[in-house]
Amino acid sequence: MNTNPIRVVIVDDHAVVRSGLRDFILVHDDLELVGEASGGRSAVDVCAQVSPDVVLMDMVMPDMDGATATENIRRQNADIQVIALTSFREEDLISAALKAGAIGYLLKNVTADELADAIRSAVAGKPTLAPEATMALMHAATQPPQVGHDLTEREIDVLQLMVEGLNNQEIAERLVVGLSTVKYHVSNIISKLEAHNRTEATSIALQQGLVK
Numbered sequence: 174m175n176t177n178p179i180r181v182v183i184v185d186d187h188a189v190v191r192s193g194l195r196d197f198i199l200v201h202d203d204l205e206l207v208g209e210a211s212g213g214r215s216a217v218d219v220c221a222q223v224s225p226d227v228v229l230m231d232m233v234m235p236d237m238d239g240a241t242a243t244e245n246i247r248r249q250n251a252d253i254q255v256i257a258l259t260s261f262r263e264e265d266l267i268s269a270a271l272k273a274g275a276i277g278y279l280l281k282n283v284t285a286d287e288l289a290d291a292i293r294s295a296v297a298g299k300p301t302l303a304p305e306a307t308m309a310l311m312h313a314a315t316q317p318p319q320v321g322h323d324l325t326e327r328e329i330d331v332l333q334l335m336v337e338g339l340n341n342q343e344i345a346e347r348l349v350v351g352l353s354t355v356k357y358h359v360s361n362i363i364s365k366l367e368a369h370n371r372t373e374a375t376s377i378a379l380q381q382g383l384v385k
Contacts (some may be wrong), residue, residue: 178205179296182223184216185231185258188228189222190281193259197285204292213237217245220253227295229276229288232259240269247274254295261352263310271310276342278306311325313341321383323367328365334385 181204183194189208192338198206208223210216214237221263228246232239254333256277257270267278276295279288280303302310324332334344345355359371368374378384 178203179292180205180207180223180225180234182210182219182225182228184210184213184228184239185233186211191353196314197288201289204289212221213242216242218347220246221249224250225253227292228253228255229258230255232257232261232270240273242274243270244273256295256301262305264312267306268313277301278301280305281375320377321380321381323365324362324383328358328362329384331355332362332378335359335371336378339374373379
C-alpha cells in the first residue's frame with residue numbers, strides 16, 4: 174500500500190481562497206501542498222515543475238481560464254488529475270472543464286471532508302461531481318447535437334471563405350483545389366447546416382459561432 178502523501182497544487186487567483194485551501198491541506202496527514210499558482214498560465218508551469226498528483230483548479234481567471242489550463246496540464250502529464258473547484262455552476266463551464274480532462278467538478282461551498290474525499294478519489298481515478306455538474310451532464314446528454322457539429326476541418330475552411338464572401342472559383346484558388354471539389358464541399362455544408370442556400374448557410378454559421 175502506498176503511504177506517500179497525495180501531492181496537491183492549488184490554483185486560484187484569489188489569495189484568500191489559496192490561504193483557506195492551504196490551511197485545509199495542512200490538517201490532513203495524507204495530503205501535501207507542493208505548489209500554488211494565481212493563474213492558469215503559472216499553473217501549467219508549476220505542474221510541469223513539481224508533477225503533483227492532484228490540482229485544485231479555479232475555473233475563471235484573468236490570464237488563462239481553468240479549462241484551458243487543465244487541458245495543457247493533462248497534455249503534458251496525463252497522470253495529473255484535476256478537480257475543478259469554483260463558485261460557478263454554469264453548464265458551459267462544467268462541460269468545458271470535463272471536456273478538458275478534469276476528473277471532478279466541485280463548488281467552493283463543499284465541506285472539507287467532501288473535498289478531501291474528492292482528492293483521494295481523484296488519485297484512484299474516480300470522478301466526483303457536484304450535483305449541479307451531474308445535472309448539467311444529464312441536460313447536455315438529452316440535447317440534440319448543435320447544427321454543424323459534423324463539419325469536417327476542410328468544410329470549416331471552405332465555410333470560413335464563404336462567410337468572407339468568396340465565390341467557388343475564388344475558394345478553389347485560395348485552397349488550391351479543384352472547382353468541383355469546392356462545389357462538393359459547399360453542397361455538404363449547406364446540407365449539414367440544414368440551410369436552403371449558400372446565404373442561409375453563412376448566416377447560420379455566424380449565428381452558431383462555427384467560424385470567426
